[in-house]
Amino acid sequence: MRTAHREQTVRAAEAALMARLPEGALMARAAAGLAAACCSLLGKGRVYGARVVLLVGSGDNGGDALYAGARLARRGAGVTAVLLGDRAHEGGLAALRAAGGRIADDPFQPLATADLVLDGITGIGGRGGLRPDAVPVARAARGSDAVVVAVDLPSGVDADTGEVTGEALRADVTVTFGTYKPGLLVDPAREYAGALRLVDIGLGDELPGVPELEALQHEDVARLLPVPGAESDKYRRGVLGVVAGSARYPGAAVLTVAGALRGGAGAVRYVGPAAEAVIARHPETLVHPGPPSAAGRVQAWVVGPGLGDEPGVEEVLASEVPVLVDADGLRGLDPALVRARPAPTLLTPHAGEAAALLGVTREEVESGRLAAVRELVGRFGATVLLKGSTTLVYGPGGGPVRVNPTGTGWLATAGSGDVLSGLAGSLLAAGLPAVDAASCAAYLHGLAGRRGSGAAGPVTAGEVAGGLGAVWRDVCGGS
Known part of the structure; x- marks a missing residue:
């Protein structure tokens, strides 16, 4: 599992560790890891003679860049430092000069021919974008042919929110120290980070047990996914009720049911006007004209995809089983109605729906995703899966926000969210807590999207649903 910690937490851990280490040892560890990453990026045998430019601010990241530059200079690289802060780390500057590095008089000349640029302008405490004097230099670095390493x-x-409120330098690779920072995992900042490399500098024992963010990996998801036993039957595996679709949007019902069936539900009960379309595609579905309370026993409900103005939301929310609310079910949703429920509720809005629920603009949600998901949880008392380029999951019990590491931009296609709702609903019906159901569903859904698109081409929602079984087996190590 990847974990991320806030700036204040990282600084406290560094201070505790530095108190036990010789002076400068922690920065030396960071610089050694940074230099090693740069060597691998330049390629075997290409460090000698490589042209490296250091963009150096006045903080510790500037010091890390200077010490790493000194290591590269000792291996034969031509290293030039561009000083952008009020001051530079004295020890790092001395080390660079002693190794044969130089200080640029003109920042733009070395950037024009650089092979690699180290971005050490600001550190994890930086806020509000680059200072005006650094902007043209950052633009020149990004406009060069060099590999930019943050x-x-x-x-x-x-670092803490992933927000980008001014000019920022987009990296090809970010080498981060000790732990991931939330901004490296959450858009829009994530798009500026490029590929991530974590350097262990020994902070592990100093970091708290509960991180700010966590990202599940294959082994985490495999541990959470339900596995039927010898005594299982379709009812014990979980029966999911689906209230979705309308005369205008019958496909939403079909896709939600597809996600549920592919998500391991023992049975799916469909309630709504799209029964004919659902049965035509999924004859194993149990259909009922409604109302939901008359459809039979279920362990969880999904309500909302393609529902239009059809009834059912309030009746489903009045039930005593977990409920997932998506799409049309979110429109005008009353927080008091959700808060009064005796069972868990999972809301799955995209940024536009989240903005409507919060009374803000879509742009505000997209630029401040962490704040938005926390505000939604606080307002509704429900678990929230906030969809988007970074999908976040957070629950009313507190703890870390989960950020989904899988997916592809090709998942932004009609019906994709319906499949996700059915998949997450099936996991709720199987008994997973809402945070785990949402996290595992987002993970598998993202993998299926990648598989269907080959990470490089269009994929339909139906193809995503069809790929769920294969990615489930991949995650669990099956064949």
């Missing part, structure tokens, strides 16, 4: 965090992004 030191710990791309300069200009917010």
